[in-house]
Amino acid sequence: MPRGGYTGGGQESRESLVILRRGARTEKASRKGNRVTAARAIRTIFATVVLMLSVPIAAHASTFHELAQLLSKGLYDEAIEKCTQWLEAYPEANGRLRYLRGRAYHGIGWFGSAEEDLAPLGDFAPWPNWPPASEMVAKIAEMRRLAPEHVKEIKSGNRVLFRVYYDEDNAWTRALIAMLPDAWRKVGNFYKVDLDETAVFIFGDAARYNAFFRTWSGRFAKHWQWAGGESGVLIFCQRDPSGATLAKAGSDYFRGTALHEYSHLVCRRVLGHAPIPPWLSEGMASVCGALAAPQDIIQNDRDVLRIAAEGQWLPLEAMTDRDRFYANETSNLAYTQSFAMTRYLISQVGEAKVIQLLNLLASEANPDAAFKKALGMEQAQFYELWLHAPS
Ligand SMILES: [Zn+2]
Numbered sequence: 001m002p003r004g005g006y007t008g009g010g011q012e013s014r015e016s017l018v019i020l021r022r023g024a025r026t027e028k029a030s031r032k033g034n035r036v037t038a039a040r041a042i043r044t045i046f047a048t049v050v051l052m053l054s055v056p057i058a059a060h061a062s063t064f065h066e067l068a069q070l071l072s073k074g075l076y077d078e079a080i081e082k083c084t085q086w087l088e089a090y091p092e093a094n095g096r097l098r099y100l101r102g103r104a105y106h107g108i109g110w111f112g113s114a115e116e117d118l119a120p121l122g123d124f125a126p127w128p129n130w131p132p133a134s135e136m137v138a139k140i141a142e143m144r145r146l147a148p149e150h151v152k153e154i155k156s157g158n159r160v161l162f163r164v165y166y167d168e169d170n171a172w173t174r175a176l177i178a179m180l181p182d183a184w185r186k187v188g189n190f191y192k193v194d195l196d197e198t199a200v201f202i203f204g205d206a207a208r209y210n211a212f213f214r215t216w217s218g219r220f221a222k223h224w225q226w227a228g229g230e231s232g233v234l235i236f237c238q239r240d241p242s243g244a245t246l247a248k249a250g251s252d253y254f255r256g257t258a259l260h261e262y263s264h265l266v267c268r269r270v271l272g273h274a275p276i277p278p279w280l281s282e283g284m285a286s287v288c289g290a291l292a293a294p295q296d297i298i299q300n301d302r303d304v305l306r307i308a309a310e311g312q313w314l315p316l317e318a319m320t321d322r323d324r325f326y327a328n329e330t331s332n333l334a335y336t337q338s339f340a341m342t343r344y345l346i347s348q349v350g351e352a353k354v355i356q357l358l359n360l361l362a363s364e365a366n367p368d369a370a371f372k373k374a375l376g377m378e379q380a381q382f383y384e385l386w387l388h389a390p391s
Helices: 012-017 035-051 056-072 075-088 089-109 109-120 133-146 173-189 205-219 252-271 278-290 295-310 316-320 331-349 351-363 367-375 378-386
Strands: 150-156 159-168 198-203 227-229 233-237
Touching: 012 367, 056 075, 056 089, 075 089, 089 109, 089 133, 109 133, 133 205, 150 173, 159 173, 173 198, 173 252, 173 278, 173 351, 198 205, 205 233, 227 252, 233 252, 252 278, 252 295, 252 351, 278 295, 278 316, 278 331, 295 331, 316 331, 316 378, 331 351, 331 378, 351 367, 367 378
Parallel strands: 159 198, 198 233
Antiparallel strands: 150 159, 227 233
């Protein structure tokens, strides 16, 4: 049932395009080997039974606690589903549930639905240290002011896979938009996840891109980055602050990056805020990027031979620590090495095990526990195996 959407301010055509569907479960990580999904399904059934049996007042406190936990873990799809169920059962708890669902919608980039839940709540906040609804509504209004003005939907049948906001109808933008169905199909197939209505923002110039990025994420981009993907949003900018276009439209780098960033988005959607070692996150993104840019595999093989001959591999500690991984002096090597390690991992255990590992990262206490459970060994053992494997 289409509802919601940005309201006010925009042009007519934009209004009608920015409708976001509500109440639909967007993440369908439902295929074989997806333990988290099975666990979630059991929890959902359990929650429904509890919902039917329990006394409303007693249930409220634990429900709000559970929903607040889901939000703090970044498990937005699950939070939206639960809030929607509870809203039907306990309309008297409308304010808090709408607030929580609005925040969860914001987390997956469904800003229109977020606004629809939050705007009627005025300055309401469910707990003293949470921001008032009006503050988030103002943020969405600011994002709308900064967002590119044109909108295009990328559909498969009746499903909207991407809603693209773009500044310029030029060859660069068109080439990027043309990559999205490929990204959805290939990356979705890799992770066994399919998502609806991912918001994509394609900016022409760096200044507005930076302002939008800051409003949306609450932080400054660390250094110039023309492409990014997080739990619900893909964001690109054609020109750097000097006005130069860094990624040539249609190049391997350009094509690979579209899938690379979508991989990060899908991965975050499964993990929420759960930690993932940077080498695995970047390695899987590079594997996905290579699905659109097969040359990357040949280049990685060449790099591996050269680095192995020079004996320059980074230690595991540099591959698991974000600061060391992304430091200027090591990041090139770290990316190359992640790609090689992840390709080796997949070649040894298969894609299904790697996806199982990803799901376990979301549910286990720490990465090593997830490695142990999925692969029967900790990261350090895997690192040694990879390091001593004949290349
Ligand atoms: Zn990346």
